[in-house]
Amino acid sequence: MNAPSSPPPNDPAPDGRPPDLLRDLSGPEDLKALADESLPALAEQIRAHLIDKVSAVGGHLGPNLGVVELTIALHRVFSSPRDTLLFDTGHQAYVHKILTGRQHRFDSLRQPGGLSGYPSRAESAHDVIENSHASTALSYADGVAKARALGGAGDRAVVAVIGDGALTGGLALEALNNLGSAPHRPVVVVLNDNTRSYAATAGSIPAHLAALRDGTAGGNLFEQLGFAYLGPVDGHDIGALQSALRRARATAGPVVVHAVTQKGRGYPPARADQAERMHAVGVLDPLTGLARTAAGRTWTDVFADHVTELGARHRDLVAITAAMPGPTGLSRFAARFPDRFFDVGIAEQHAVASAAGLATCGAKALVAVYSVFLNRAYDQVLSDVALHRLPVTFVLDRAGVTGPDGPSHHGMWDVPLLASVPGMRVAVPRDAARLEELLGEAVDDREHPTALRFPKAAAGPDLVALARTGPVDILFRSTVHEVLIVAVGPLAAECLEAGRYLADTGIGATVADPRWVLPVPRELLALAARHRLVVTVEDGIRNGGVGAAVARSIADTGLHVPVTTMGLPTDFLAHGARADILAAAGLTAKGIVHTVLCARADRPHPRP
Ligand SMILES: Cc1ncc(C[n+]2csc(CCOP(=O)(O)OP(=O)(O)O)c2C)c(N)n1
Ligand SMILES: CC(=O)[C@@H](O)[C@H](O)COP(=O)(O)O
Ligand SMILES: [Mg+2]
Numbered sequence: 001m002n003a004p005s006s007p008p009p010n011d012p013a014p015d016g017r018p019p020d021l022l023r024d025l026s027g028p029e030d031l032k033a034l035a036d037e038s039l040p041a042l043a044e045q046i047r048a049h050l051i052d053k054v055s056a057v058g059g060h061l062g063p064n065l066g067v068v069e070l071t072i073a074l075h076r077v078f079s080s081p082r083d084t085l086l087f088d089t090g091h092q093a094y095v096h097k098i099l100t101g102r103q104h105r106f107d108s109l110r111q112p113g114g115l116s117g118y119p120s121r122a123e124s125a126h127d128v129i130e131n132s133h134a135s136t137a138l139s140y141a142d143g144v145a146k147a148r149a150l151g152g153a154g155d156r157a158v159v160a161v162i163g164d165g166a167l168t169g170g171l172a173l174e175a176l177n178n179l180g181s182a183p184h185r186p187v188v189v190v191l192n193d194n195t196r197s198y199a200a201t202a203g204s205i206p207a208h209l210a211a212l213r214d215g216t217a218g219g220n221l222f223e224q225l226g227f228a229y230l231g232p233v234d235g236h237d238i239g240a241l242q243s244a245l246r247r248a249r250a251t252a253g254p255v256v257v258h259a260v261t262q263k264g265r266g267y268p269p270a271r272a273d274q275a276e277r278m279h280a281v282g283v284l285d286p287l288t289g290l291a292r293t294a295a296g297r298t299w300t301d302v303f304a305d306h307v308t309e310l311g312a313r314h315r316d317l318v319a320i321t322a323a324m325p326g327p328t329g330l331s332r333f334a335a336r337f338p339d340r341f342f343d344v345g346i347a348e349q350h351a352v353a354s355a356a357g358l359a360t361c362g363a364k365a366l367v368a369v370y371s372v373f374l375n376r377a378y379d380q381v382l383s384d385v386a387l388h389r390l391p392v393t394f395v396l397d398r399a400g401v402t403g404p405d406g407p408s409h410h411g412m413w414d415v416p417l418l419a420s421v422p423g424m425r426v427a428v429p430r431d432a433a434r435l436e437e438l439l440g441e442a443v444d445d446r447e448h449p450t451a452l453r454f455p456k457a458a459a460g461p462d463l464v465a466l467a468r469t470g471p472v473d474i475l476f477r478s479t480v481h482e483v484l485i486v487a488v489g490p491l492a493a494e495c496l497e498a499g500r501y502l503a504d505t506g507i508g509a510t511v512a513d514p515r516w517v518l519p520v521p522r523e524l525l526a527l528a529a530r531h532r533l534v535v536t537v538e539d540g541i542r543n544g545g546v547g548a549a550v551a552r553s554i555a556d557t558g559l560h561v562p563v564t565t566m567g568l569p570t571d572f573l574a575h576g577a578r579a580d581i582l583a584a585a586g587l588t589a590k591g592i593v594h595t596v597l598c599a600r601a602d603r604p605h606p607r608p
Contacts, residue, residue, distance in 0.1 A: 021045055027101045028075040028126075039238045043068045046098055047266045053106035054094070055286035058404065059117055062264040062278035063092040066194050066235070067161075070259050071095035073241035074159065074190070077249060081125040083157035084144050088137035088166045090118035090129055091280075092192070100126040110404035112576040117405060132408045133376065134346045135169025137162050138189060142178050145187045157249055159188040165197030165323055168205050168345030180226030183253040188245070189227070191256055192235065194263040197323040198276045202343040213260055222256040231258025236265060275326055296458035300397055302432040303439065303454070304329030307366065307395070310443050311337045317443060318363045320355055322348045328368035328397050348373050352380035352392070359390035364443055367392060371399035371411025371453055378417050385449045386421045392449050393442045399428075399453035400489075400539030401568070401582055406575035411453070412568050416544030418451050419518055425450045426518040428489035428538075428546075430473075432459040438515060455490060455539060457578060463492055463513075470523035471516040476500060480508025483596055484531040486524065487513045488538035488546050491582075495537050497589035502596060509596075517546045520553040528554055534563045535596055539587065542567035564599040566592065 021042045025031060034042065046068050054061040072095070074085060080100070087093040097103075097115065102123065108114025119127035129140055141160040148154050166172055179187050193209050195201060211217035213232045222229045228251050233244045241259065248255045263277040264270025269289020270278035283292045311317050311333050323346040325331045334341035344351045348369055355365035374381070374396060385392045399411040418424050425448045429435035435454060442450035465473035475492060476499045483502060487495035492513050499511040510531065514524050528534050534554065536547030547565025554561055568585050582588065586595060 022049060022098065022103050025099065025101070025103065028080055028099060031072065031075050031099055036239065039072060043072060043238070044266075046072075046095055049098065049103060049106065050094060051267055051286050053109060054281065055284040055289075057107070057109050057111065058280075058282045058284075059109055060091040060094070060279065061267070061281050061284075062270045062273070062276070063163075064094040065265050065267050065270060066261045066263040067092050067192060068095050068265070069236045069238045070161070070190070070192060070241060070261060071099060073238050073245055074161070075099045076238075077242055077245040078157050078159055083159065084128060084141075085126065086128055086137040086140050086144075086158070086160040087119055088129075088160065088162040088172075089134045090132050092161070092163070093119050093127070096126065097124070100124050110406075110575050112574075112580060116575060118408070130408065132405060133373065134166040135162075135171040137166070138172050138175030138179060141187045141189070142175050145179075145182075145185045149185055154186070157186065157188060159190060161190045161192055163197070164191065164193045164195060164206060164209055165201045165346050167191065168197075168201060168203050168323070169347055170349055176222075176225050176227075179254045180222075183226060185254065186252060187254045188248045188251075189254065189256045190245075191231075191258045192261055193232070193258060194235075194261045194277075196263050196277060196279075197346060198279050198326055199323075199343070201345065202323065203345045205345070209258070212258060222258075226254060228253065228255040229258065230255060232260045233257060235259035235261030275331075280327075297432070299432075299435065299454040299457060299459045300327070300329040302435050302459050303368075303395060303397070304332050306436045306439055307368075308332045308336055310440065311340065314364055314443055316362065316364050318342070318355075318358055318365050320344060320351050320365060320367045322346055322351045322369055322373065324368075324370070328370070328395070330368050348377040349380050352377040353384045355392045356380065356384040356388065356390050359385070359392050360388065364446070365392045366395060366443070368395040368397065370409075371396040371414045372402075372409055375413055375417065381418070381424075381449070382421050386423050389423055389447070390449060391446045393445075394449070394451040395439070396451060396453040398456045400455045401573065401578045402456045403578035403581065404575050407572035410568075410573055411455075412540050412573075414451070414453055415518070415538070415540045415546055416548075419544055419549055421449070423448050424518065425516060427452045427516050429454060429515070430487065430489055430492035430513050431462045433462040434513075434515060435459070441516075453489070455578070457490065460490060460493055463496065465513070469527070471514060471521050472523045472527065473513045473515060474510065475513055476503075476509065476511040478503040478508040478510065481510060481530045482508035482532050483510070483600070484528055484534045485509060485511045485592065485596070486534060486536040486546070486550060487511055488517055488536065488540075491537050491539055491587060494587065494589045494592060498592035498596070501589065501593055507596070507600070514546075518549055520549050524550065525553055525557055525559065528561050528563075529559050531561060533596070533599055534561055535592065535599060536563065536565045536567075537587065537592055538565075538567045539582065540567055541570050543570045562599070564595060566595055
């Protein structure tokens with residue numbers, strides 16, 4: 001018999017080096033074939049792989065370093081995909097991907113056409129939840145368990161991994177309420193308790209978890225809700241984890257396994273990162289953990305500086321975050337005004353309703369949240385803030401195309417949602433100077449709910465206006481009024497380049513930035529009336545966006561000026577580089593010129 005091409009899984013290589021346990025690991029069955037004694041070496045190799053690959057392309061390093069042993073144990077005790085493994089938020093599923101045969105694809109992580117940073121059904125039958133929004137996994141588990149029971153497949157396990165942060169989201173508590181009410185329906189909830197979201201997880205739930213960890217809890221929330229409780233378990237002890245998970249698998253009804261882990265485990269630079277334990281990183285030097293490229297002054301930086309200044313000027317300004325003080329730029333405000341800062345946990349609905357409560361008492365409440373996460377709190381914006389005409393300000397970071405985080409992270413739905421809210425005023429700054437100006441105007445507005453949006457990008461150079469009419473800035477104009485280009489926010493730079501090009505070719509162009517895009521300023525309509533064609537350009541979906549509002553307002557005023565709207569398709573856009581995705585949607589100077597020329601010639605222009 002020929003010598004095996006590589007040593008059996010558990011034997012050292014001929015030269016005595018530990019075997020490369022990752023190379024040939026094609027899926028959970030190979031993992032189950034490994035001897036327990038090999039598992040620490042496997043964990044070490046997975047950590048090295050994570051550090052090597054994620055430092056090269058960026059991604060969620062800290063969360064995944066914290067779930068290496070947990071994910072190994074999960075795939076050894078349960079049999080995915082026959083058993084269903086659900087990951088809440090999904091940013092901590094890299095180890096799951098490594099153990100399900102995708103370890104060789106990590107060079108393409110979050111790259112165009114490459115491995116998604118979240119579970120992906122197109123990638124693997126082992127993946128279920130693609131949505132990167134927190135606190136949904138327990139609800140999926142509830143649904144899957146019900147379907148299993150109805151379909152007679154009750155013997156297949158349903159396992160949901162949820163972080164301590166995601167557990168502070170209302171949806172998770174709604175699911176616990178349902179799961180715990182079905183003593184006959186087995187669901188395994190694996191609580192990955194690393195005590196952190198980005199920063200330390202806020203609220204009373206983490207305090208209860210701490211009491212459960214140190215044995216000082218007077219009662220057990222999970223048991224009170226109808227769950228068996230197994231824990232606390234050392235989330236880095238594979239043997240203890242396997243034993244607890246086997247007990248959970250054998251439990252007839254709902255059960256919580258409370259695993260205690262460390263975010264950033266095994267990588268000193270991540271452990272030293274006191275702020276966020278390298279929750280989400282860019283390209284790093286793997287040895288030092290230092291960023292390889294300087295990000296430049298981002299929109300978030302501009303907001304962070306100015307909101308802190310406004311906090312000093314307005315003693316009634318209160319800032320609220322949903323577990324993201326750092327990423328939304330509120331850390332400085334929090335440090336300077338701790339009494340006027342609130343981290344509510346991953347609870348956007350509560351953040352907005354609480355802001356409404358603050359505003360009813362005269363506070364100027366400001367909610368800073370990623371654009372796409374405001375989707376979750378739409379009803380609170382509509383029925384708690386706007387219905388009562390409360391002057392809450394929403395600052396929407398990561399608005400428009402974000403890029404590497406993929407379809408459930410692009411902040412492309414905020415304008416249509418906010419356009420449907422009576423009394424809501426929406427501003428889209430084109431540069432840092434306008435962000436400061438508009439943020440000041442929003443904080444000064446005590447009559448209306450207001451919102452500002454800006455992208456995940458470096459804030460470009462200030463674009464000085466030639467003139468201002470009402471809220472509308474004229475950035476460029478030819479002597480002839482033919483085409484009005486309505487520039488929304490940071491795309492003003494592309495619009496300016498397009499306007500100048502058109503003028504150079506003899507087509508009279510005006511480039512205007514409304515600054516306050518909703519309601520549509522009447523000064524913009526007056527400007528439109530003096531042109532023969534209006535083209536609107538925005539980093540958001542066209543359906544219901546700024547362009548749609550401009551077109552409707554023009555029609556409502558009886559003007560007969562054709563409007564062409566440019567923006568994003570109503571679609572889920574795959575992950576990639578922000579610039580590439582915008583270009584694919586035609587949102588470049590070249591794309592704008594092309595659209596104008598086609599519209600002038602009344603030629604259909606292919607839309608993305
Ligand atoms: C609804 C929603 N709000 C905010 C976020 C941003 N976010 C991503 S991960 C994270 C923290 C998650 O903490 P936890 O659930 O404890 O997972 P860990 O990273 O600690 O493993 C947050 C707030 C999100 N994904 N979804
Ligand atoms: C998983 C999640 O929602 C966040 O961690 C998000 O990925 C961070 O996005 P930024 O990197 O744009 O801050
Ligand atoms: Mg956590």
